[in-house]
Amino acid sequence: MSTSVTESGATGNQPSESIITATGAAYAAGRPGGRRRRSSGLPPWQEAPHPVMQALKGLVLFLIAFTMIFPIVYVIAVSFSSARDVTAGGLILFPKNPTLEAYQSILRGGIVVRALWVSIGVTLGGTLVNIIMTTLLAYGLSRPGVPGRRFVLALVLFTLLFGPGLI
Structure with a gap:
């Protein structure tokens, strides 16, 4: 991430529009790498076992x-x-x-x-x-x-x- 002005006009530490389109909605939702969160929102080791x-x-x-x-x-x-x-x-x-x-x-x-x-x-x-x-x-x-x-x-x-x- 850079602090320069991007194509979309964003400044500071905000992701540019090209990054959003490259990684999809997962990055925009705050989940880098496209990893999904479980329904409970907890990591797998903290969830109750089946x-x-x-x-x-x-x-x-x-x-x-x-x-x-x-x-x-x-x-x-x-x-x-x-x-x-x-x-x-x-x-x-x-x-x-x-x-x-x-x-x-x-x-x-x-x-x-x-x-x-x-x-x-x-x-x-x-x-x-x-x-x-x-x-x-x-x-x-x-x-x-x-x-x-x-x-x-x-x-x-x-x-x-x-x-x-x-x-």
């Missing part, structure tokens, strides 16, 4: 949640069922005779208990080493006179560009 679409979205979300939660519930239910009920077949959602036999046989000893203790040791040791190393790195980076400080900081920040799943 009941059918709301029900459809709810159904889709329920199906997604069900497909994610059902296997977890099934494994937990089978873990509390007796061996006879599991080998009999069928779907087990609620154990008929709940028992802790499966957990007792796993934790009696052997390779599972050893693996559990190894996992606990690795987790605690790794956490301790991580805390010590990051504390030392943070102290070194916080001092302004340390040689190579900017380079090391750039290396640390570079690793933040990649997510853990990518590496």
Whole structure:
């Protein structure tokens, strides 16, 4: 828009006649680009959702949640069922005779208990080493006179560009 006098004699920030004819009545009505407003005058995200679409979205979300939660519930239910009920077949959602036999046989000893203790040791040791190393790195980076400080900081920040799943 210009402030000069146009063909139609309009001055200031008013659109010229050629612009009105080029974009049509939508521009003249104050809607640039010819976009229509909805009947309520609200943007689409502020309007009340249609009941059918709301029900459809709810159904889709329920199906997604069900497909994610059902296997977890099934494994937990089978873990509390007796061996006879599991080998009999069928779907087990609620154990008929709940028992802790499966957990007792796993934790009696052997390779599972050893693996559990190894996992606990690795987790605690790794956490301790991580805390010590990051504390030392943070102290070194916080001092302004340390040689190579900017380079090391750039290396640390570079690793933040990649997510853990990518590496």
